[in-house]
Amino acid sequence: MSTYTIDQEPAPFTPGFNDNNFVVTSSLTASTNYQFIAVIYNAADNSVIAKLKRPVEAGTTHGWFKIDRIIEAYLSYKFGYNDIVSAVNAGAWFQYYIKFGEEYGSTVTEYLNIIQSTTIYTWNACLKSYEFPAFVYGDWRYDNASATKGKFLTPIRSGYPTALTQNGDVWFLQKTTAPPDRVKVIAYDSAGSTTTSVFTTGLTSNVAANNLIRIPAHPTNLNGIASLTSGTPGSVIPATTVRYTVQMYNGTTALGEALEFKVSCESNFTTPIFIYWLNRYGGFDSFIFDGKNEFESSADRKTYDKNPRTLVSTAYGYAASDAGRKVYHTNVGEKVKFKTRFLNPTEAELLDHLATSPVIYMLKGGIITAMVNTGNSHMKRTGEEFAPFQYDFEFEYALADKVQRF
Numbered sequence: 440m441s442t443y444t445i446d447q448e449p450a451p452f453t454p455g456f457n458d459n460n461f462v463v464t465s466s467l468t469a470s471t472n473y474q475f476i477a478v479i480y481n482a483a484d485n486s487v488i489a490k491l492k493r494p495v496e497a498g499t500t501h502g503w504f505k506i507d508r509i510i511e512a513y514l515s516y517k518f519g520y521n522d523i524v525s526a527v528n529a530g531a532w533f534q535y536y537i538k539f540g541e542e543y544g545s546t547v548t549e550y551l552n553i554i555q556s557t558t559i560y561t562w563n564a565c566l567k568s569y570e571f572p573a574f575v576y577g578d579w580r581y582d583n584a585s586a587t588k589g590k591f592l593t594p595i596r597s598g599y600p601t602a603l604t605q606n607g608d609v610w611f612l613q614k615t616t617a618p619p620d621r622v623k624v625i626a627y628d629s630a631g632s633t634t635t636s637v638f639t640t641g642l643t644s645n646v647a648a649n650n651l652i653r654i655p656a657h658p659t660n661l662n663g664i665a666s667l668t669s670g671t672p673g674s675v676i677p678a679t680t681v682r683y684t685v686q687m688y689n690g691t692t693a694l695g696e697a698l699e700f701k702v703s704c705e706s707n708f709t710t711p712i713f714i715y716w717l718n719r720y721g722g723f724d725s726f727i728f729d730g731k732n733e734f735e736s737s738a739d740r741k742t743y744d745k746n747p748r749t750l751v752s753t754a755y756g757y758a759a760s761d762a763g764r765k766v767y768h769t770n771v772g773e774k775v776k777f778k779t780r781f782l783n784p785t786e787a788e789l790l791d792h793l794a795t796s797p798v799i800y801m802l803k804g805g806i807i808t809a810m811v812n813t814g815n816s817h818m819k820r821t822g823e824e825f826a827p828f829q830y831d832f833e834f835e836y837a838l839a840d841k842v843q844r845f
Contacts, residue, residue, distance in 0.1 A: 452576035456565030470543035475502030482534035564721035583617035589695020592722030607657035610722030619687035636670025716796035771840035809837035
């Protein structure tokens, strides 16, 4: 029997779309026909999802497995925007472990389940390549034992733009054995007077589904909460609010960051459009476009020529109303062009994730529509060295449209 070790594995909480690397070592790598074996299991039901084999890295006794592409297939997303209660994000997280083994010999024989990895929790995040090496999940996850740790899954920490009519949640990770149990919202008016409200999450049991949750966080959601631990339902965010903070609590103990929202007025001259998108941290962000919004429609037609003439009694001919060219197929493409109001650097950083997001929704007139970003370039501007500026975005409807065929 070999001496077999796991030298590297991902952190217990790892973004699923970043590197999920394992390095293993065996004392028998010089054996004939030697290969390392990794059998990947779904930790929820202990079923096998993949079996991989790799040769020894040249000049070493090590083998490595990069499995994030496999794990991606088990990750989706859960979109929510109008919640008035906290909710889990089913499908947006996945747990797995690996049983490592080896094979060798003139007649190749497999030796499985020699050593097992820890259980790795992944969620639908993909940090930027220069962010990931410095990522420490303990700084982001809410844990009652670490009152100073915990961040919401959004790229900005203060000045989050919102409006009194805006829906939206914020997402976060929590330790299921010691999670926060409530949320405190403090709303400030222009004179500095405050309105404080508290509501419970109800997601504190020690089950895997409660690792990644979302809570109502924008004004419409917060004012729709029917039952509060303290405060007045319907007035969590009063009409006079200019800013407010959202913070997780365990009883009376504050945990992690207090995320500040800035309430801005909507334009009175255009219909506000709300855009929601999956950010790199696995949460959904939102922004109100209430400036110059343009809707454009284009048609791709296919036609054929037919004989317009017909035999009527003893005459063969046609009338001007007869059609010689017929449309037999039409695809309609619809686009939306948005221009933001003038942005500050914090708002620009929020919208930078929209420019690359693979999942986008538009809320218009109470209807949610899936969209696709068609822009190929985006001028990223952050930092106080830039004067106020605007971003342009162009989206297409994700569903193809058709018209009648005759």
